[in-house]
Amino acid sequence: MENKRSSFSNTLGFVLAAAGSAVGLGNLWRFPYLAAKYGGGIFILVYLILAVTLGFTLMITEIAIGRRTGLSAINAFQKLDKRFGIIGYLACAASFIITPYYCVIGGWVVKYLITFLTGNVGAAAEEEYYNRFITGSAEPILWFGVFVLFTAVVVMIGVEKGIERASCVLMPVLIVLTVAIALYCVTRPGAMEGVKYYLLPDFSRFSATTVLAAMGQLFYSMSLAMGTMITYGSYMKKEDNLEKSVRQIELFDTALAILAGFMIVPSVFVFSGGNEEALGKGPSLMFVTMPKVFENMKFGSIIGAVFFLLVLFAALTSSISLMETNVSIVCDKWGWSRKRTTALTTVYVLIMGAVISLGYGSLNFIRFLGMGLLDFFDFISNSILMPVIGILTCISIGFFIKPQVVYDEVEINGEFKVKGFYTVMLKWIAPVCLILIVLFAVAEAAGWIQV
Numbered sequence: 001m002e003n004k005r006s007s008f009s010n011t012l013g014f015v016l017a018a019a020g021s022a023v024g025l026g027n028l029w030r031f032p033y034l035a036a037k038y039g040g041g042i043f044i045l046v047y048l049i050l051a052v053t054l055g056f057t058l059m060i061t062e063i064a065i066g067r068r069t070g071l072s073a074i075n076a077f078q079k080l081d082k083r084f085g086i087i088g089y090l091a092c093a094a095s096f097i098i099t100p101y102y103c104v105i106g107g108w109v110v111k112y113l114i115t116f117l118t119g120n121v122g123a124a125a126e127e128e129y130y131n132r133f134i135t136g137s138a139e140p141i142l143w144f145g146v147f148v149l150f151t152a153v154v155v156m157i158g159v160e161k162g163i164e165r166a167s168c169v170l171m172p173v174l175i176v177l178t179v180a181i182a183l184y185c186v187t188r189p190g191a192m193e194g195v196k197y198y199l200l201p202d203f204s205r206f207s208a209t210t211v212l213a214a215m216g217q218l219f220y221s222m223s224l225a226m227g228t229m230i231t232y233g234s235y236m237k238k239e240d241n242l243e244k245s246v247r248q249i250e251l252f253d254t255a256l257a258i259l260a261g262f263m264i265v266p267s268v269f270v271f272s273g274g275n276e277e278a279l280g281k282g283p284s285l286m287f288v289t290m291p292k293v294f295e296n297m298k299f300g301s302i303i304g305a306v307f308f309l310l311v312l313f314a315a316l317t318s319s320i321s322l323m324e325t326n327v328s329i330v331c332d333k334w335g336w337s338r339k340r341t342t343a344l345t346t347v348y349v350l351i352m353g354a355v356i357s358l359g360y361g362s363l364n365f366i367r368f369l370g371m372g373l374l375d376f377f378d379f380i381s382n383s384i385l386m387p388v389i390g391i392l393t394c395i396s397i398g399f400f401i402k403p404q405v406v407y408d409e410v411e412i413n414g415e416f417k418v419k420g421f422y423t424v425m426l427k428w429i430a431p432v433c434l435i436l437i438v439l440f441a442v443a444e445a446a447g448w449i450q451v
């Protein structure tokens with residue numbers, strides 16, 4: 001017997017849940033340092049242009065596919081055209097790869113939140129503290145486990161009562177906290193220099209790499225090409241306006257990424273005396289440099305605790321969407337119950353995540369293409385699978401299944417305002433851009449080019 005599919009109760013519930021998926025570690029940690037690294041304002045400008053063109057095209061396509069079929073990635077593509085079920089399988093692989101390592105980093109956030117809440121700001125500000133923590137065995141796995149359990153409980157409860165309710169509470173709090181901290185940070189003495197550095201375009205740094213970096217970031221940040229938006233779309237009601245909702249989700253995601261930059265870039269800039277290198281530190285920017293900044297800030301321990309709380313909320317709503325993507329695919333494909341699927345997915349995530357976590361400690365001899373486990377999985381999912389899925393989605397919908405399925409879905413509630421533009425993007429511009437991302441990622445991994 002087929003169960004009636006759950007749905008988000010209204011447009012706001014849908015938009016907050018999808019924005020919750022989109023806004024995550026990608027916005028709060030990755031966007032600010034990429035912006036700083038790739039020429040400040042110029043990166044932001046390129047990113048904005050890509051968001052309203054490429055991001056819009058893929059997001060509207062995925063949500064439309066989900067809502068049209070009422071199914072998650074594998075079954076959705078199979079229903080549209082048997083030959084393209086493979087795209088769903090790839091999306092499924094991508095989300096199963098990302099979920100464990102995303103939750104490992106979520107566990108680090110829990111650890112830092114607790115460190116700040118217990119007043120250990122001084123300790124957290126030491127580089128050694130971070131290194132000792134991530135290379136340990138039991139502790140990172142413990143916090144990772146806590147993070148996974150939170151995620152699993154929400155997913156187990158279900159779409160409306162779990163995911164929608166969690167997003168409706170966490171997202172507004174997240175926005176308020178982000179705005180408050182950003183305001184506090186930009187009004188610190190000397191911060192204006194950092195704001196200028198963050199916002200003023202440095203044209204001399206503009207290059208193809210800027211565009212490609214912005215593109216990669218865009219897909220990750222908007223949870224695209226992973227099956228997530230197809231799943232969430234399948235829970236969207238027919239009476240909700242699709243085009244408008246996509247614009248709102250994009251606005252949310254982009255605004256929060258830019259605001260995150262206001263929290264981080266000026267603070268680090270002031271703290272490091274204008275040393276740009278302090279910003280380009282990858283993961284340790286959030287876990288080493290930021291605690292140092294908080295240590296030197298008035299009310300730093302409180303601000304730090306609030307900062308990690310908001311990072312935790314953002315990471316949770318994203319990990320919930322990742323786990324939901326996995327669960328919905330398995331439930332649709334094999335007809336298992338939500339409870340059973342969530343329980344088994346959780347066991348899988350716990351085992352894989354523990355191995356990935358140990359990849360920094362006792363298992364750090366395991367390396368692929370010179371990368372540790374977490375970096376390797378990140379590379380496979382974000383740099384390879386994601387663009388490949390994006391390309392296949394555009395080509396299959398653009399030329400075989402035909403964009404009419406998307407038009408029909410959007411036009412349920414009125415005119416599709418940018419139909420012509422959408423079609424050109426879907427068929428030509430998006431696939432070309434995505435092919436460039438893959439070539440770039442491969443060339444970089446093979447050491448042919450350096451960024």
Ligand code: PHE
Pocket residue numbers: 021022023024025026027220221222223224226228318319321322
């Ligand atoms: N968009 C999330 C972030 O910015 C990550 C994510 C990717 C979530 C893909 C779901 C699917 O952190």
